[in-house]
Amino acid sequence: MEENMKDRDFSQFVERLKQFSSIDLSSYKEPQMKRRLTTLRMKRGFASFAAYWEALTRDNQLYEEFLDRMTINVSEFWRNRNRWETLRDSLLPVLLRDSPRLKCWSAACSTGEEPYTLAMILDERRALDRASILATDIDENALKKAREGVYSERSVREVPQACLDMYFRKENQLYAVSDALKPFIRFRRQNLLEERFDSGFDLIICRNVMIYFTEEAKRKLYQKFAGALRTGGILFVGSTEQIFSPGRYGLESAETFFYRKKAMQV
Numbered sequence: 386m387e388e389n390m391k392d393r394d395f396s397q398f399v400e401r402l403k404q405f406s407s408i409d410l411s412s413y414k415e416p417q418m419k420r421r422l423t424t425l426r427m428k429r430g431f432a433s434f435a436a437y438w439e440a441l442t443r444d445n446q447l448y449e450e451f452l453d454r455m456t457i458n459v460s461e462f463w464r465n466r467n468r469w470e471t472l473r474d475s476l477l478p479v480l481l482r483d484s485p486r487l488k489c490w491s492a493a494c495s496t497g498e499e500p501y502t503l504a505m506i507l508d509e510r511r512a513l514d515r516a517s518i519l520a521t522d523i524d525e526n527a528l529k530k531a532r533e534g535v536y537s538e539r540s541v542r543e544v545p546q547a548c549l550d551m552y553f554r555k556e557n558q559l560y561a562v563s564d565a566l567k568p569f570i571r572f573r574r575q576n577l578l579e580e581r582f583d584s585g586f587d588l589i590i591c592r593n594v595m596i597y598f599t600e601e602a603k604r605k606l607y608q609k610f611a612g613a614l615r616t617g618g619i620l621f622v623g624s625t626e627q628i629f630s631p632g633r634y635g636l637e638s639a640e641t642f643f644y645r646k647k648a649m650q651v
Contacts, residue, residue, distance in 0.1 A: 395419055398434035405442070407579045408523070410455075412602035418455070425454045452524045460495040462502050462536070463543040464592070465624060471640050473506045476619055480587050483617055487516040490613070492577060492591040494520040497531025497562075497570075498540055499590055504566040505548050513569055519583070521575035528572050534562035578602060582613040589614060592623035607634045614646040 399410045410418055422434075429447070431437040441448045463469050480487060487507070491500035500520035507513040522528050541549060541560050553560045577594075589610050595603050610620050611634040622628065622642050631637055631644050639645040 460498040491520040493594040590621045
């Protein structure tokens with residue numbers, strides 16, 4: 386297939402997917418996404434994206450596999466542990482002082498390691514019963530795993546030993562998260578780029594997701610996250626996702642990788 390035909394084949398796939406599902410692949414960095422999906426398509430034996438699309442519309446299992454590959458569900462508990470300790474020791478005390486009940490959101494939560502980590506930290510602060518945690522992702526398979534709460538040894542390798550003992554039950558070579566944490570987390574499907582956000586959040590965590598989006602999509606999301614925070618609320622981002630001009634979104638740096646929503650200037 387000639388190069389321009391390949392480009393047209395992929396472009397038509399992107400357009401059909403958007404019409405079918407509201408998932409807009411053009412908001413993702415194209416070289417990475419195209420390479421990843423081409424590998425998957427060829428692995429499944431389809432010579433073109435047109436043929437692959439026809440199969441996706443008929444085979445739900447194939448479609449769910451596509452979503453799983455598209456969203457790159459790689460996560461761990463307590464990833465970059467020092468950042469979670471900063472949240473626990475420096476930022477949560479201020480949020481808890483200012484809000485009688487914390488409204489938290491783990492956006493693009495993947496298989497649930499992030500919201501469960503937050504629940505552990507809140508429990509350590511004796512504040513879990515005065516918090517609500519929304520956890521969302523576009524991939525229903527990832528959310529299913531999150532609700533089940535059973536993880537590999539690799540996923541828990543950064544968990545402090547005290548937390549591992551308190552919040553997990555070992556089952557053969559797997560680790561099941563404590564049922565005591567589950568009632569405090571509400572998992573649901575959400576398309577970050579297309580759907581409206583709730584508002585009044587004290588804390589929004591969205592880590593290691595923005596790196597896959599175009600600059601335009603990133604700006605759109607930062608604006609939406611800022612709008613979803615209450616004044617004084619905190620946005621927690623990933624290691625490669627520093628916001629270099631937070632003021633344009635009404636945010637200011639609180640700690641490295643943490644941004645606070647500023648009060649509106651009168």
